[in-house]
Amino acid sequence: MAPLLELNHVTKRFGQVVVARDVSFTIEDGAAVGIVGPNGAGKTTLFGVMSGDLRADSGQVRLAGRDVTRLDAAERTRLGIGRTYQVPRPFSGMTVFENLLVAAQQGGERRGAASHSLAASALERARLSERANLRAGQLGLLDRKRLELARALATRPRVLLLDEVAGGLTEPEVREVVGIVRETLAEGVAVVWIEHVVRALLASVERLMCLADGAVIGDGEPREVLSSAAVREVYLGSEAAFEAAS
Numbered sequence: 001m002a003p004l005l006e007l008n009h010v011t012k013r014f015g016q017v018v019v020a021r022d023v024s025f026t027i028e029d030g031a032a033v034g035i036v037g038p039n040g041a042g043k044t045t046l047f048g049v050m051s052g053d054l055r056a057d058s059g060q061v062r063l064a065g066r067d068v069t070r071l072d073a074a075e076r077t078r079l080g081i082g083r084t085y086q087v088p089r090p091f092s093g094m095t096v097f098e099n100l101l102v103a104a105q106q107g108g109e110r111r112g113a114a115s116h117s118l119a120a121s122a123l124e125r126a127r128l129s130e131r132a133n134l135r136a137g138q139l140g141l142l143d144r145k146r147l148e149l150a151r152a153l154a155t156r157p158r159v160l161l162l163d164e165v166a167g168g169l170t171e172p173e174v175r176e177v178v179g180i181v182r183e184t185l186a187e188g189v190a191v192v193w194i195e196h197v198v199r200a201l202l203a204s205v206e207r208l209m210c211l212a213d214g215a216v217i218g219d220g221e222p223r224e225v226l227s228s229a230a231v232r233e234v235y236l237g238s239e240a241a242f243e244a245a246s
């Protein structure tokens with residue numbers, strides 16, 4: 001059977017700068033994968049190429065065997081690629097619940113009752129029930145992160161791409177986000193999680209990739225990847241990221 005998500009020889013440039021260099025990997029159904037790498041390594045760019053927000057200059061993206069390289073982000077959302085954004089993008093004048101209704105519809109659920117129940121379950125999963133009627137623009141950091149997660153969940157993804165949903169949170173808040181991610185995995189949704197908070201990844205994923213300068217320089221069992229010479233090398237001078245790992 002075809003893997004759930006597949007990147008084949010993806011290259012992406014911004015002007016002269018190459019931010020993804022011939023990147024190839026596969027994500028299996030239900031997999032839990034973390035992505036680390038220094039600032040500017042090209043992690044978010046890779047999500048853009050997967051979600052359709054960005055076009056690869058060359059190479060291919062496949063979802064469950066289907067070539068989606070030329071489909072736009074809205075079409076890929078309907079096919080099951082859900083993502084969060086490093087800088088959250090809610091409709092700030094709408095309530096939390098209204099944002100989730102929109103997301104459910106973007107995921108392809110047009111029927112009123114069904115999109116309502118998708119929105120309600122995303123609300124609950126992301127621990128936002130008490131915020132349902134607040135405007136998104138009024139939320140604090142943790143609630144904005146929760147809403148970003150809930151919006152992606154409401155699209156009913158087969159694979160969920162998380163971009164730094166634990167960044168800037170306190171320790172108990174990070175644990176809460178880990179709990180949400182683990183519940184999502186338990187439902188069979190594949191998760192690919194970009195995160196600088198390495199301990200959150202170690203509590204959630206079974207595979208870790210490390211990206212540096214647009215290339216995959218490590219991929220495998222998380223602790224082995226973190227202790228590899230190539231990965232340690234790119235993190236020289238920013239050992240803080242490895243506190244929890246070592």
Ligand SMILES: Nc1ncnc2c1ncn2[C@@H]1O[C@H](COP(=O)(O)OP(=O)(O)OP(=O)(O)O)[C@@H](O)[C@H]1O
Nearest residue numbers: 014015019037038039040041042043044045046086
């Ligand atoms: N739209 C864009 N136009 C031009 N350059 C860009 C654009 N988006 C990103 N870049 C550049 O591409 C490189 C990779 O950026 P990207 O955001 O993918 O890195 P990242 O690994 O997600 O970093 P961080 O950990 O800081 O989020 C950086 O040098 C960035 O400045």
Ligand SMILES: [Mg+2]
Nearest residue numbers: 043044045086
């Ligand atoms: Mg990024």
